Amino acid sequence: MATAELTASDYIQHHLTNLTLGWLPDQGLVFAHNADEAAAMGFWALHVDSLLWSIGLGYLFLIGFRKVADNVTAGVPGKAQNFVEMIIDFVNENVRGSFSAKNDMVAPLALTIFAWVFLMNLMDLVPVDLIPWAFGQFMSLFGADPHHVFMRVVPTTDPNVTFGMALAVFFMVLYYSIKIKGVGGFVGELTLHPFGKFGIPANLILEGISLLSKPLSLSLRLFGNMYAGEMIFILVALMYGHNIVLSLGGGALQLAWAIFHILIITLQAFIFMVLTIVYLDMAHQTDH
Amino acid sequence: MNINLTLISQMIAFAIFVAFCMKYVWPPIMKALDERATKIAEGLAAAERGQQEQEIGRQKALEEMKAAKAKAADIVAQAQKRYNEVMDEAKRDAQGEADRIKTAAHAEIEQETNRAREELRERMAALAVAAAEKVLEKEIDASAHKALIDSFAKQL
Numbered sequence: 198m199a200t201a202e203l204t205a206s207d208y209i210q211h212h213l214t215n216l217t218l219g220w221l222p223d224q225g226l227v228f229a230h231n232a233d234e235a236a237a238m239g240f241w242a243l244h245v246d247s248l249l250w251s252i253g254l255g256y257l258f259l260i261g262f263r264k265v266a267d268n269v270t271a272g273v274p275g276k277a278q279n280f281v282e283m284i285i286d287f288v289n290e291n292v293r294g295s296f297s298a299k300n301d302m303v304a305p306l307a308l309t310i311f312a313w314v315f316l317m318n319l320m321d322l323v324p325v326d327l328i329p330w331a332f333g334q335f336m337s338l339f340g341a342d343p344h345h346v347f348m349r350v351v352p353t354t355d356p357n358v359t360f361g362m363a364l365a366v367f368f369m370v371l372y373y374s375i376k377i378k379g380v381g382g383f384v385g386e387l388t389l390h391p392f393g394k395f396g397i398p399a400n401l402i403l404e405g406i407s408l409l410s411k412p413l414s415l416s417l418r419l420f421g422n423m424y425a426g427e428m429i430f431i432l433v434a435l436m437y438g439h440n441i442v443l444s445l446g447g448g449a450l451q452l453a454w455a456i457f458h459i460l461i462i463t464l465q466a467f468i469f470m471v472l473t474i475v476y477l478d479m480a481h482q483t484d485h
Numbered sequence: 486m487n488i489n490l491t492l493i494s495q496m497i498a499f500a501i502f503v504a505f506c507m508k509y510v511w512p513p514i515m516k517a518l519d520e521r522a523t524k525i526a527e528g529l530a531a532a533e534r535g536q537q538e539q540e541i542g543r544q545k546a547l548e549e550m551k552a553a554k555a556k557a558a559d560i561v562a563q564a565q566k567r568y569n570e571v572m573d574e575a576k577r578d579a580q581g582e583a584d585r586i587k588t589a590a591h592a593e594i595e596q597e598t599n600r601a602r603e604e605l606r607e608r609m610a611a612l613a614v615a616a617a618e619k620v621l622e623k624e625i626d627a628s629a630h631k632a633l634i635d636s637f638a639k640q641l
Contacts, residue, residue, distance in 0.1 A: 244491040255502045266513040271520035285514050305507035361495030
């Protein structure tokens with residue numbers, strides 16, 4: 198919506214601001230009207246759009262799969278069951294290939310990550326202005342100014358979402374590391390490699406960094422890819438509405454990027470899943 | 486781009502979704518997949534077994550056919566033998582019958598010949614007597630000269 202009263206940077210800023218619900222000292226509990234207000238809300242604020250879309254999509258995935266699981270048959274499967282089985286088989290193959298220990302939680306976890314992250318990434322393929330514009334128009338019915346109503350539909354472009362998932366995975370890694378190896382074994386793993394007991398500080402730094410880099414790289418990879426992808430969609434959308442040549446060029450670019458993006462969203466969901474499996478496998482390995 | 490409560494909310498949502506998936510989604514579908522794998526394995530094994538059984542049945546049928554053929558040949562041979570036996574017997578019987586008939590015929594001929602010879606002799610005797618009568622021109626007392634006539638007749 199690169200309209201006359203909006204500059205390009207305003208437009209981009211609008212697209213990159215979440216619908217933030219938080220506490221402002223002078224206004225109480227409100228939705229932030231601009232990025233500065235959102236920042237001023239500090240930690241005790243919620244990105245309502247990210248959460249609604251992410252939980253909604255996760256709910257969609259679970260309800261869909263649960264429906265199939267309810268009517269599952271060992272005989273000839275229907276179309277929906279075939280589809281679900283294909284995904285489950287794919288996830289199961291990956292878990293069996295990368296995860297050598299026995300843990301009934303890893304495969305459902307991997308499936309949840311793959312399907313959920315894929316669905317969240319898939320929102321990137323919805324035309325970038327469509328839902329924010331519709332939401333702005335809807336809210337203006339209640340007297341809100343559409344320029345101050347924010348809506349980001351791709352939850353994985355919100356670092357809170359990717360960090361949240363990566364941190365949950367990280368806690369699982371810590372939990373299983375301690376559960377399988379014991380506190381002593383886990384501490385030993387962190388301090389006694391690779392230089393033996395005379396290089397404990399160096400070992401701790403090396404192993405600590407490698408441990409902490411896991412959730413960081415896991416979340417930043419997904420966030421970075423999706424954020425950059427959305428940014429390109431936004432930049433391409435800036436080309437609309439100037440003249441016919443730019444508009445047509447923008448259309449062609451958007452189509453090309455969307456097709457390429459199908460690969461990226463699937464790949465990122467897959468990478469997140471595989472890395473989670475690998476990290477958990479490492480947590481289950483007793484011999485370092 | 487602010488890190489805030491969304492992070493923790495997302496973690497909680499993630500944990501709940503994983504738990505739900507682990508409890509209600511994954512196990513039933515996995516169970517069905519395993520069941521189907523077992524079913525298919527069983528089906529394949531049954532097919533294999535059926536094929537083996539078919540092979541065995543074929544062998545058995547072949548053997549039975551062979552046995553039946555042998556039996557049939559046996560029966561034919563036996564029949565042939567019996568036929569020969571019957572044939573021989575019949576021949577033997579016929580030969581016997583023929584011999585008997587021939588013997589009877591011979592006996593009859595002999596008898597007839599003897600009878601004819603006797604008759605001839607008697608006639609000859611009578612003829613001799615008549616001739617002698619003529620020669621002697623007197624009647625010979627047949628009874629007085631019976632011994633003479635008989636000895637004559639016997640010489641004929």
